[in-house]
Amino acid sequence: MGKKEVLLEVKNLEYSFDTYAGEVKAVRGVSFEVYKGEALAIVGESGCGKSVTMHAVMKLNPEPPGRLKGGKIIFDGKDITNYTDKEMQTIRGSEIGMIFQDPMTSLNPTMTIGKQIAEVILKHQDVAKAEAMKRAKEMLDIVGIPNADKRIHQYPHEFSGGMRQRAMIAIALALRPKLLIADEPTTALDVTIQAQILDLMKDLQKQFNTSIIIITHDLGVVADIADRVVVMYAGKIVERGTIDEIFYHPQHPYTWGLLRSVPRLDAKKKDRLVPIIGTPPDLFAPPIGCPFAARCDYAMKICYEAPPEETCESDTHNVTCWLKHPYAPKVTNPFEMGVAADE
Amino acid sequence: MLRYTFERTIYMIVTLWVIITLTFFLMHMIPGDPFTSEKRVPEQIRQNMLAKYHLDKPLIVQYGYYLRNLLHGDLGISLKYLNRSVNDIIKAGFPPSFQIGMQSIILGVSLGLVLGIVAALNRNGFWDYISMILAIIGRSVPNFIIATLLQFWIASKLRWLPVSGWGTFAHTILPSIALSFASLAIISRLMRASMLDVIGQDYIKTAKAKGLSSTEIIWRHMIRNAILPIITVLGPLIAGIVTGTFVIEKIFGIPGLGKYFVQSIYNNDYTMILGTTIFYSTILVLMVFFVDITYGLIDPRIRLGKGGR
Amino acid sequence: MIELTREKFERVGPNIEESQAIVRPSMTYWQDAWRRLKMNKVAMASLVFLILLGIMAIIGPYMLPYKYSDQNLMLTNRPPSAEHWFGTDYLGRDLFVRTWMGARISLTIGITAALLDGIIGVIYGGISGYFGGQVDNVMMRIVDILYGIPYLILVILLMLVMGPGLVTIITAMVITGWVGMARLVRGQVLQLKEQEFVLAAKTLGASPGRIIMKHLIPNTIGPIIVSITFDVPAAIFTEAFLSYIGLGVQPPLASWGTLANDATNVLLLYPYQLFFPAFFISVTMLSFNLLGDGLRDALDPRLRK
Numbered sequence: 036m037g038k039k040e041v042l043l044e045v046k047n048l049e050y051s052f053d054t055y056a057g058e059v060k061a062v063r064g065v066s067f068e069v070y071k072g073e074a075l076a077i078v079g080e081s082g083c084g085k086s087v088t089m090h091a092v093m094k095l096n097p098e099p100p101g102r103l104k105g106g107k108i109i110f111d112g113k114d115i116t117n118y119t120d121k122e123m124q125t126i127r128g129s130e131i132g133m134i135f136q137d138p139m140t141s142l143n144p145t146m147t148i149g150k151q152i153a154e155v156i157l158k159h160q161d162v163a164k165a166e167a168m169k170r171a172k173e174m175l176d177i178v179g180i181p182n183a184d185k186r187i188h189q190y191p192h193e194f195s196g197g198m199r200q201r202a203m204i205a206i207a208l209a210l211r212p213k214l215l216i217a218d219e220p221t222t223a224l225d226v227t228i229q230a231q232i233l234d235l236m237k238d239l240q241k242q243f244n245t246s247i248i249i250i251t252h253d254l255g256v257v258a259d260i261a262d263r264v265v266v267m268y269a270g271k272i273v274e275r276g277t278i279d280e281i282f283y284h285p286q287h288p289y290t291w292g293l294l295r296s297v298p299r300l301d302a303k304k305k306d307r308l309v310p311i312i313g314t315p316p317d318l319f320a321p322p323i324g325c326p327f328a329a330r331c332d333y334a335m336k337i338c339y340e341a342p343p344e345e346t347c348e349s350d351t352h353n354v355t356c357w358l359k360h361p362y363a364p365k366v367t368n369p370f371e372m373g374v375a376a377d378e
Numbered sequence: 379m380l381r382y383t384f385e386r387t388i389y390m391i392v393t394l395w396v397i398i399t400l401t402f403f404l405m406h407m408i409p410g411d412p413f414t415s416e417k418r419v420p421e422q423i424r425q426n427m428l429a430k431y432h433l434d435k436p437l438i439v440q441y442g443y444y445l446r447n448l449l450h451g452d453l454g455i456s457l458k459y460l461n462r463s464v465n466d467i468i469k470a471g472f473p474p475s476f477q478i479g480m481q482s483i484i485l486g487v488s489l490g491l492v493l494g495i496v497a498a499l500n501r502n503g504f505w506d507y508i509s510m511i512l513a514i515i516g517r518s519v520p521n522f523i524i525a526t527l528l529q530f531w532i533a534s535k536l537r538w539l540p541v542s543g544w545g546t547f548a549h550t551i552l553p554s555i556a557l558s559f560a561s562l563a564i565i566s567r568l569m570r571a572s573m574l575d576v577i578g579q580d581y582i583k584t585a586k587a588k589g590l591s592s593t594e595i596i597w598r599h600m601i602r603n604a605i606l607p608i609i610t611v612l613g614p615l616i617a618g619i620v621t622g623t624f625v626i627e628k629i630f631g632i633p634g635l636g637k638y639f640v641q642s643i644y645n646n647d648y649t650m651i652l653g654t655t656i657f658y659s660t661i662l663v664l665m666v667f668f669v670d671i672t673y674g675l676i677d678p679r680i681r682l683g684k685g686g687r
Numbered sequence: 688m689i690e691l692t693r694e695k696f697e698r699v700g701p702n703i704e705e706s707q708a709i710v711r712p713s714m715t716y717w718q719d720a721w722r723r724l725k726m727n728k729v730a731m732a733s734l735v736f737l738i739l740l741g742i743m744a745i746i747g748p749y750m751l752p753y754k755y756s757d758q759n760l761m762l763t764n765r766p767p768s769a770e771h772w773f774g775t776d777y778l779g780r781d782l783f784v785r786t787w788m789g790a791r792i793s794l795t796i797g798i799t800a801a802l803l804d805g806i807i808g809v810i811y812g813g814i815s816g817y818f819g820g821q822v823d824n825v826m827m828r829i830v831d832i833l834y835g836i837p838y839l840i841l842v843i844l845l846m847l848v849m850g851p852g853l854v855t856i857i858t859a860m861v862i863t864g865w866v867g868m869a870r871l872v873r874g875q876v877l878q879l880k881e882q883e884f885v886l887a888a889k890t891l892g893a894s895p896g897r898i899i900m901k902h903l904i905p906n907t908i909g910p911i912i913v914s915i916t917f918d919v920p921a922a923i924f925t926e927a928f929l930s931y932i933g934l935g936v937q938p939p940l941a942s943w944g945t946l947a948n949d950a951t952n953v954l955l956l957y958p959y960q961l962f963f964p965a966f967f968i969s970v971t972m973l974s975f976n977l978l979g980d981g982l983r984d985a986l987d988p989r990l991r992k
Contacts, residue, residue, distance in 0.1 A: 404848050520969075529954075530955075640932050
């Protein structure tokens with residue numbers, strides 16, 4: 036593998052919502068990058084800021100109350116941090132496609148599927164309506180909807196949930212964008228359909244050489260599709276690395292907790308699923324130290340007093356945890372141990 | 379859609395039949411008959427009159443006669459204006475009422491929609507407050523008071539428009555405004571709420587993620603979806619405007635059907651009350667019917683005969 | 688910057704209490720609704736106004752030494768003065784006393800009609816929704832047809848048959864008015880019946896009585912109260928409208944509608960006579976509407992902040 040080209044770079048992003056009750060600091064200094072052709076997963080529990088981050092990149096958060104407080108967003112070599120809504124319109128839909136969690140509500144109920152796909156083509160390219168409809172039909176073929184020439188004239192309520200998500204993918208990929216942002220694309224679907232949708236996304240990623248950012252709380256989805264993983268907690272990134280690093284050599288106690296709370300095929304019989312106790316902190320007044328400290332079995336005094344710095348485990352693997360400090364007591368990594376004990 | 383239209387048609391017919399029957403028997407429960415008050419009418423003539431209008435027959439027979447005539451479009455003869463048929467009176471009185479009613483509906487609905495859309499798009503802005511104030515007035519001040527105040531200030535004091543009467547377009551302005559106030563208020567508030575609801579929908583986010591401009595999103599995705607729930611209140615709204623004409627016509631001295639209707643109430647004019655009630659009800663029921671059908675045409679979920687979502 | 692010393696790295700473990708702390712104290716549904724209603728200044732102002740209005744409707748007619756029907760043909764159409772606070776009408780009757788008598792009648796009609804509408808509607812809609820199936824089908828077809836009959840026209844007809852008067856106005860309004868409430872309650876019950884928490888209660892063996900009392904009523908009562916609150920101004924308007932076309936309460940009794948009607952007859956000469964009835968009708972309807980808005984926000988548990 037040669038040096039990979041960066042498609043999207045997010046540097047130290049800070050994003051807040053000004054509500055009546057005060058400022059909600061939803062994203063507090065998040066940095067990551069996406070390379071061309073790869074799939075990046077952003078993982079975390081509800082409300083950790085993963086959706087807000089990606090909506091901020093697309094400038095889809097309603098502003099106000101939303102507000103970009105700091106940081107830089109560089110997409111395909113262009114600094115789009117301060118793009119106006121008008122400038123963003125040229126990027127949305129054509130260079131970055133996006134699909135959402137609930138396909139039931141993400142399509143306009145009073146417009147035919149065909150028109151909804153053709154709309155994005157007509158917006159960004161100077162083609163005739165008939166041509167746009169023809170390409171809409173082709174897109175439906177590509178995403179695997181049978182009888183496409185009949186289907187384009189139907190309304191969303193005539194489609195099943197999985198079909199609708201396929202239609203959403205058709206809209207998002209109609210113009211072969213460089214990046215596809217998928218915000219919990221399978222959460223609202225049946226398990227059997229989930230796998231189909233993920234397979235479709237993987238196929239199209241190869242076919243169109245699209246980069247994918249997938250936002251999810253489902254580690255199964257991550258394992259299925261992602262090349263690299265970013266783990267977020269309370270508006271911050273706690274750990275990031277390749278899929279192998281995160282699944283087999285996780286370093287952050289929160290990542291451990293996440294992994295222990297999902298069933299694994301390679302688990303021994305006596306291993307039980309362990310929930311992470313407690314709830315994430317209140318983002319009106321985030322803790323001064325590590326946000327996970329209050330739920331962390333390994334918490335030290337310092338964890339409550341100062342935020343940890345990000346440290347490098349390898350070229351691709353970063354952790355933000357005080358346990359990485361030389362003064363910290365040695366902690367046995369439950370996952371490294373597990374691997375060792377397997378021998 | 380066919381099934382839906384058929385269902386609606388059956389409803390309309392049954393509703394009309396119930397109204398006709400109910401009105402007919404209610405009218406005949408009113409104590410006395412229209413000739414009792416006229417003391418000078420000799421007994422023999424009174425009997426003749428009753429016979430002439432079949433009023434001496436058993437009620438059920440009268441009902442039969444009435445239904446038969448009704449099917450031929452004959453609403454009978456006014457008992458007060460003895461030489462005029464109810465049909466004639468309606469023919470004379472309906473055009474002014476219709477004009478005022480139509481103008482009010484158009485004014486109220488179009489202005490209400492515009493105001494509601496603008497208010498939703500400028501939430502908590504200047505137009506939002508204007509629409510809120512108008513809505514509060516429209517909801518709280520009865521139309522006859524608005525009419526009286528308009529008449530007093532604009533016509534009597536400022537002399538910009540005629541105080542009362544009928545003939546020119548100028549005569550129709552104040553009555554239409556007074557009558558449209560309530561619907562303007564209701565429509566603008568509903569449209570605002572509906573727009574705000576649509577703005578929060580996921581498909582608006584999808585539209586934005588497609589790179590559409592705000593104007594495109596508003597026109598193509600928001601308004602059409604936001605108008606849908608508004609259509610359902612048009613029926614009751616039109617009913618309010620039609621009944622509103624009773625007092626408005628009285629206040630502005632308009633020779634419309636409403637005025638005749640109120641007069642026939644004072645005069646105990648059976649056939650006239652019966653005829654106008656049936657006429658009004660038919661119009662209202664037809665309006666509701668058309669509103670239902672329009673709703674079906676606009677909303678694909680109904681048009682294609684399936685439940686939503 | 689915090690100095691990093693070795694003892695800072697002493698392991699202290701998680702702080703479970705903090706991470707599980709629930710920020711909001713728990714409250715009952717009604718406490719919470721009342722708290723939110725209290726925060727709504729507009730709704731509270733409306734409530735205070737309506738309470739004052741109610742008190743005045745009771746004591747107002749006794750505050751001046753006249754009866755509402757006392758005529759004084761020497762003192763007709765007088766402007767407000769020390770003797771007659773709101774002036775007198777074309778028969779020399781005191782308008783202050785008549786306005787508060789009018790308040791009594793208008794409020795009585797409005798509240799009674801709305802409550803009766805509510806009770807009948809809740810029972811009818813509740814039965815229809817709870818039993819569902821064929822019962823519901825028949826009951827709702829009847830409602831649909833009644834709903835198609837123009838309300839005001841039917842009220843006018845009923846008034847003609849029953850003759851004018853306080854009781855007949857209320858009766859006429861109730862005969863036609865309960866339909867809206869029945870539809871609302873039926874819709875709510877039908878929707879709730881299918882919800883998981885009701886199914887869960889059934890599975891756990893709760894009796895129908897307990898399901899209705901503990902699950903269906905608390906979840907429907909909000910919309911019902913709100914709907915009744917909105918029905919009151921509608922009934923007050925209907926009464927005023929009927930009085931205005933001469934079908935309402937009969938003289939010498941007064942309602943705000945008849946007072947407004949009397950005043951419009953002399954509007955060009957004594958425009959101030961319209962002020963008091965028009966003002967009170969409007970502000971009362973406004974207050975009920977605003978209170979209804981406030982209640983709707985306060986009673987909707989989904990809007991809990």
